[in-house]
Amino acid sequence: PIPPTGAVEIDPKEHIYAHPKYTDRLLDTNTLDVKTIYEVLLHGIQLGPDRPQFSFRHSSDQPFKSYTYKQVFEIIKEIGSGIVNTGLQPSSETLFGIYASASVNY
Numbered sequence: 001p002i003p004p005t006g007a008v009e010i011d012p013k014e015h016i017y018a019h020p021k022y023t024d025r026l027l028d029t030n031t032l033d034v035k036t037i038y039e040v041l042l043h044g045i046q047l048g049p050d051r052p053q054f055s056f057r058h059s060s061d062q063p064f065k066s067y068t069y070k071q072v073f074e075i076i077k078e079i080g081s082g083i084v085n086t087g088l089q090p091s092s093e094t095l096f097g098i099y100a101s102a103s104v105n106y
Helices: 037-048 071-085
Strands: 007-013 015-019 054-058 065-068
Touching: 037 071, 054 071, 065 071
Parallel strands: none
Antiparallel strands: 007 015, 054 065
């Protein structure tokens, strides 16, 4: 038999999909030396800056659109620059939170 190359549906009720190698376990990220969201982004940029980081669609009858790792990194830098320009000083003592619904816009 030909091994699957795409995502495998592991829960048909909830429509949850997984990589074929990890249908019964999680990927061990310790071997990647990636521990923070920022490191995940940098790792993705190293692997392929023009690969999609995430995809979305505004409704089920529209096609998916994607943001690449490079595009997301640029957006994050712009947001960070805007936050710093409000007068907040970057430090381990400065806390900043964003409370929003799960959306491509936030």
